[in-house]
Amino acid sequence: MKSATRIQVHDSNELRAALAALAERLLPEVCVETGTHTGLGSTQYLIELAARYFIEKIYTIEVSKTLHETARGNLAQFPAVECLWGLSVDREAARTFIQSDPLLLERGPEPDLYIDFLPDPVGGYLRELDGAVGGDGDSETTPRDGILSEIVPSFSSRRPLFCLDSAGGLGLLEFEIVRSLMGEATYGIWLDDVNHVKHYRSMLLVQKDPRAEVLGSNMEEGWLVALCNG
Numbered sequence: 001m002k003s004a005t006r007i008q009v010h011d012s013n014e015l016r017a018a019l020a021a022l023a024e025r026l027l028p029e030v031c032v033e034t035g036t037h038t039g040l041g042s043t044q045y046l047i048e049l050a051a052r053y054f055i056e057k058i059y060t061i062e063v064s065k066t067l068h069e070t071a072r073g074n075l076a077q078f079p080a081v082e083c084l085w086g087l088s089v090d091r092e093a094a095r096t097f098i099q100s101d102p103l104l105l106e107r108g109p110e111p112d113l114y115i116d117f118l119p120d121p122v123g124g125y126l127r128e129l130d131g132a133v134g135g136d137g138d139s140e141t142t143p144r145d146g147i148l149s150e151i152v153p154s155f156s157s158r159r160p161l162f163c164l165d166s167a168g169g170l171g172l173l174e175f176e177i178v179r180s181l182m183g184e185a186t187y188g189i190w191l192d193d194v195n196h197v198k199h200y201r202s203m204l205l206v207q208k209d210p211r212a213e214v215l216g217s218n219m220e221e222g223w224l225v226a227l228c229n230g
Helices: 013-026 042-053 065-075 091-100 102-106 121-133 147-154 171-182 200-208
Strands: 030-034 057-062 081-085 161-164 187-192 212-218 223-228
Touching (some): 013 161, 042 065, 057 065, 091 102, 102 121, 147 171, 161 171, 171 200, 200 212
Parallel strands (some): 030 057
16 A cells, blocks of 8 residues: 555546547536546546537536635636535445445555555544534535435436546445446446545446446556446
8 A cells, every 4th residue: 555645637638538538429418526626627627528529517526615615716717517515425424434444444455556644544534524524514614415316316317427536535435326326327437546545446346347338547647437338
């Protein structure tokens, strides 16, 4: 395991080509991004894609109120983008997942896998989560949670493209929720940080899925793009 600092989205023409190949096959009407940050990373790839392939809507989810407000300012010029403040998954499910994740508890055998908060990743990710979703219970200070389960059913038949890029130890949980919500429907997926505990296992599941066709991946840059056929 490697201790991780913040992992950046690469400026990658290879990634752009893989996303374009996905858009040409998928013809998505909607994109969903988890982990907006400031809106200047992966969101910009989706904006480029939306302009080229006439994608109607980009939902982007950020749990940090400060980052959400910054992203809203940075993305205000793009009317197709809707910034949502909150947690992509249920907060109690998130805590349970982090506390019981065997890869965080046992570290695993993958020596080149990045992980945050060593030597106590469980404690670190719980502090990160609690800091992000903390508040006194009123709507002004406490973000809503479970946003993926709230919004995805309304457009699951519109061939959505998911960019899963939330910070922390929730990547696999997000991925499993998306797969469950989409069922047998067709969708595209872009996993960011597949060389990280976040989406290493999600990558393995995609590679083994007979419904999924990997259209591009780069382990060094840390991404995978795939079409999941209905």
